[in-house]
Amino acid sequence: MRLAFAAITISLSCLLGSFAAAAETDAGNTVRGGRLYDKWFKEAKVTPPEGNHIAWPESNTKKSGADTFRCKSCHGWDLLGKDGAYSKGSWVTGIVGVKAAAGRDPAAIVDILKDATHGFGGAIADADLVALATFVSLGQYDMDPFIDRETKKALGDAVVGAGIYETVCAGCHAADGKGVKDAEPMGVISNDNPWETMHKISFGQPAEAMPAMWAFGPGVAGDILAYLQTLPAE
Template sequence: MMLGMTKSALKCLYFPLVLLFSSSLMAESYDNYALAEGGRLYDNWALELGKEAPKTTHPGYNDYKGKKRGAATWRCKECHGWDYEGAMGIYGKGQHYTGTKGISAYRGASVDEIVMVLRNDNHGFERVFTEEQLTKVAAFVGQGLINMRAVINPRTKKVAGEASKGRLTYQEQCTLCHGSSGKARNLSKKRGQKLYLGDVANQNPWKAMHKIRFGHPG
């Protein structure tokens, strides 16, 4: 048994295998690498690309009621959330609330349609992304999203799935960095604070699910 690894964390590891990418079911498909990079760009594109995000607040963010300022507002997840539901999901209240719509409605939409949205005045991401990067973000949105509500209870944070299968995935894919106990790497950015993989999965299973499926930027 892996001490420190909760059932929530292990269940989060089960679903990526089942739901990883459904691109093979779509007429327009992109390889898993492109979808994964798109997911990391959605998470934190500046970190993924080794760039510095603008210090000014994103123009589109100013149209809403968010409390963040500066570089943080350029992260896609800061408005649309780890569950992709925006104000209708886990970002419906609290420090991340903006009132922004989610992106789940674009699941299954064409890459061209989504790229047009990324280029519009409200988003303006053509100023920081190449054409290839825009395409990868669009592919992630159109083909990489899953219905988080189907696997994570938004009220209890309980994760559906099979912990035993997630345990096998963890042993094969995650122990090199996180250790068999899940405590080999402290994920906290605050001095003196400890935060391990199991803690993240319990506190924010949507974030854990996204990062397990697409990886961590950088």
């Protein structure tokens, strides 16, 4: 899996030639974009928007307000929208995922974010629109090799994950996964929502000094996820 990711990295760096101006900051932009994909207003430290987003469907009355402006609310943590985990439950919108935009020129994705459906021009700073577009273009990866879609069980190596968790994460989250007061216990969130957990392991948590593991590849995040699922789930 790690070798496979190295191959992806190499092909991405070939791809980068085509948008050379952004090349130096692509990794940083990708992980910031991943955090903006969640609560962009928190990551950017701006006032959360009011009311519902223009594209939020009236059929979903379970969610409202600033939450309806988060990319993940319409497009899913697994980036698959109506075809992924949000095909059921309280976040159903019937909206497509963003998979089709992987590898697309970030400038074209910025145009989408400013279009009439999204209306993010102005609300989100231009540099952050570029970060979001970089994430959508370069940061996406398929979570299916790491999470069984039916059982939500992680498919990675929990023993490898334990070593990474204890050296990188436990300083903040503690050995039992309950060390950060405002965060859900790691054993709870990883089992309830493995896609959200994997996204946050890879890209970090909005406006928090939590590391983003994206540069180490999805296999590492998958192994960490597998270990988190063994931690106390209450």
